Amino acid sequence: MDTDPNHLFKDTAVAFSYKSDGALKKANFIFSLVNHPAISSMATSFVKFALKLRLPVEGIIRRTAFDHFCGGISIEDSEKVVERIGAYGVGTILDYSVEGEDSEEAFDDTMEQVIRTIDKASASPHIPFSVFKPTGVGSFLLMEKVQRGDQLTEDEARAFGRIRERFRRICGHGYACGVPVLIDAEDWCIQETIDSLAGEMMATYNKERVVVFNTYQMYRTESLTNLRQAFEVARDNNYFFGAKLVRGAYMEKERERAARLGYPSPIHPNKEATDKAFNDALAFCVQHIDRVAVMCGSHNEYSNAYLTELMKKNGLGNDDKRVWFAQLYGMSDNISFNLARKGYNVAKYVPYGPVRSVMPYLFRRAEENTSVAGQSSRELRLIREEIRRRRNQRA
Ligand SMILES: Cc1cc2nc3c(=O)[nH]c(=O)nc-3n(C[C@H](O)[C@H](O)[C@H](O)COP(=O)(O)OP(=O)(O)OC[C@H]3O[C@@H](n4cnc5c(N)ncnc54)[C@H](O)[C@@H]3O)c2cc1C
Secondary structure (H helix, E strand, O other), X not given: OOOOHHHHHOOHHHHOOOOOHHHHHHHHHHHHHHHOHHHHHHHHHHHHHHHHOOOOOHHHHHHHHHHHHOOEOOOHHHHXXXXXXXXXXXXXXXXXXXXXXXXXXXXXXXXXXXXXHHHHHHOOOOOOEEEEOHHHOOXXXXXXXXXXXXXXXHHHXXXXXXXXXXXXXXXXXXXXXXXXXXXXXXXXXXXXXXXXHHHHHHHHHOOOOOOEXXXXXXXXXXXXXXXXXXXXXXXXXXXXXXXXXXXXOOHHXXXXXXXXXXXXXXXXXXXXXXXXXXXXXXXXXXXXXXXXXXXXXXXXHHHHXXXXXXXXXXXXXXXXXXXXXXXXXXXXXXXXXXXXXXXXXXXEEEEEOOHHHHHHHHHHHHHHHHHOOOHHHHHHHHHHHHHHHHHHHHO
């Protein structure tokens, strides 16, 4: 198997084709900053402090990190990005990234926003999916209580009914408009509740094709078993199975919670075990592709290359509609744009929302690019390589 990422993802001219010289310089500045743990932590502390004091920093954030990692402050404002990357065969997944709101009104508003992204997707050739985060449309504490199997009060039972109804409205609208819906995965202590709702949605809307995709976090020791079982339930009940595979975003938090509350950590003991589970899950999905659609949500070069090899080995064309690659906007363009150039189905999560509301998302990107070994230096190396290449070409 040729899974050497150097053969697939090394072309920086392709990777950054959609970026002007100015945008590339901005990317160089941002990744140079977050690459240094001390500077990154100082900058994020300063921004948090300034936002709290309501100092006028939104403009500068908007022109730097926001511009690099987000589409815009609204769906309409994100159109430029949709068109720009769409011109290179890279789709957009509009991701309404307002976080931390916790009221019935906010849950309804988020649901309406997601429905608007579905409408937008159904009218655009460049938006192949919609997405939502379960805690955007329902209370974390209530989902946790349901998972624990606690007795719900009448009010809570009604509130949980409204969560189910919001899932139904979103997935039903996706079904009616022919736009697939990705359900993001979140914390371990609410994920069983999410899995169960996602299963209900798949059973309802995936009868003819995959509309609903649930997300599997392969850093969890039980995910491969869960994935296999969910597939079997789908097969036995005659509906199609949609799986978005990710490694998982909340490792430190999960380990800390397990240690604090005294239960075994649900996370694999090391990165190698997570990597193996992720790649085994890709192989499982491709092996059962007759009943499955799969999205590889990853910035890991080996896993993306491995999926291309699995496709080849199983006789699937590069553009097989059931296999998708996805990365976050502003990261791993070398993977996204090189895959798209070779005809694979690729999309980027493009977050949008008011600058202030998107800040938690941006802080996570800063943290991730500082703490994930090698990640930021890879981005930085590629960006600098492309700046150099363009300079030499002009000389
Ligand atoms: C399109 C897309 C959608 C996403 N959606 C979600 C989502 O719905 N829910 C969600 O939780 N995350 C989501 N993520 C984030 C994802 O889970 C990862 O955090 C992120 O992509 C980094 O993993 P990687 O495969 O890209 O790369 P890599 O850099 O190869 O892997 C890093 C990941 O490996 C795991 N890991 C690292 N060290 C260890 C260790 N010592 N032991 C065990 N495991 C370890 C962690 O999961 C870590 O995030 C999404 C990512 C993308 C690109």
